[in-house]
Amino acid sequence: MPRPRPEPMQVVKQRRDAALNALVGEIPYVQFMGFTFDRRGDELTGVLNFDDKLIGNPFLPAIHGGVTAAFLEVTAIVTLSWAQLYPRIESGELDAEAMTRDGFAGLPKTIDFTVDYLRSGLPRDAYARATVNRSGRRYASVHVAAWQDNRDKLFAQGTGHFLMPQPRKDGPQA
Amino acid sequence: MVDKTVIAKQFIEAIPHARALGLELTHIGDGEAEIGLPYNPDLVGDPRTGVIHGGAVSAMLDTCCGAAVMSHPSAPGGTATIDLRIDYMRAAQPGQTITTRAVCYHITRNVAFVRATACDDDADRPVATASGAFTVERT
Numbered sequence: 088m089p090r091p092r093p094e095p096m097q098v099v100k101q102r103r104d105a106a107l108n109a110l111v112g113e114i115p116y117v118q119f120m121g122f123t124f125d126r127r128g129d130e131l132t133g134v135l136n137f138d139d140k141l142i143g144n145p146f147l148p149a150i151h152g153g154v155t156a157a158f159l160e161v162t163a164i165v166t167l168s169w170a171q172l173y174p175r176i177e178s179g180e181l182d183a184e185a186m187t188r189d190g191f192a193g194l195p196k197t198i199d200f201t202v203d204y205l206r207s208g209l210p211r212d213a214y215a216r217a218t219v220n221r222s223g224r225r226y227a228s229v230h231v232a233a234w235q236d237n238r239d240k241l242f243a244q245g246t247g248h249f250l251m252p253q254p255r256k257d258g259p260q261a
Numbered sequence: 262m263v264d265k266t267v268i269a270k271q272f273i274e275a276i277p278h279a280r281a282l283g284l285e286l287t288h289i290g291d292g293e294a295e296i297g298l299p300y301n302p303d304l305v306g307d308p309r310t311g312v313i314h315g316g317a318v319s320a321m322l323d324t325c326c327g328a329a330v331m332s333h334p335s336a337p338g339g340t341a342t343i344d345l346r347i348d349y350m351r352a353a354q355p356g357q358t359i360t361t362r363a364v365c366y367h368i369t370r371n372v373a374f375v376r377a378t379a380c381d382d383d384a385d386r387p388v389a390t391a392s393g394a395f396t397v398e399r400t
Contacts, residue, residue, distance in 0.1 A: 117314075
């Protein structure tokens with residue numbers, strides 16, 4: 088049997104980018120902090136776009152420890168949620184419009200989060216990638232690492248546990 | 262001691278990110294600090310519920326813990342976070358100020374240990390708690 092013709096690249100990119108935007112584009116705090124996400128296939132990289140308001144120690148200067156914590160946590164939550172939604176976005180079961188219109192069950196909720204500060208955050212952009220170490224029906228465990236100039240020199244890492252969004256018993260599920 | 266308290270208060274209020282969040286330092290001294298985060302729609306994590314994002318709460322907890330360390334009688338000067346663990350108990354009520362109290366309960370020459378609790382108007386049910394280790398910077 089001949090293999091079906093692959094979808095045009097723009098269709099694929101548009102579907103994935105629109106879904107990612109539906110997931111993170113509407114969160115006021117993420118906009119306020121200026122966190123964005125780079126997507127390569129299903130892989131996400133969180134980007135902290137440096138701004139003066141993210142400074143914690145004006146004398147060094149260095150990024151605020153709370154900003155680093157928030158950046159790691161947002162990257163962990165979005166990566167975890169994206170990993171769950173991605174197969175359904177690809178299968179056509181869920182699209183950006185449905186995610187925006189009906190809402191979906193929501194983002195995972197943080198139960199606990201631990202941040203390891205390895206070196207001070209320099210006043211420039213930072214990047215983070217998260218690894219989902221376990222994701223069950225109710226709980227998930229995620230590790231996240233952040234760097235600035237050199238991928239091998241992390242400036243912070245974190246690990247957290249999350250409560251997965253439960254499908255609603257009535258109405259549209261996601 | 263009074264001078265250090267005044268300096269610490271000015272220092273906290275001079276932190277650009279603390280200003281961006283609208284943090285208000287309401288008490289500091291003897292290894293204890295209290296900081297308020299007034300409700301702000303820009304900090305919402307879920308627009309459907311209006312609940313403040315955990316990241317903003319984390320930043321407040323971190324700032325408050327750092328302030329508690331700096332105000333400790335045995336702390337010579339500045340501090341930086343080594344590690345911080347945050348537990349989230351529940352969502353904060355939209356519209357209410359979140360208040361954090363931090364206590365530096367032990368300090369050595371190199372490390373300060375801190376605990377903090379964040380509450381909204383219902384002070385009996387914490388929104389989040391934190392515990393962490395901070396550096397003790399020599400001046």
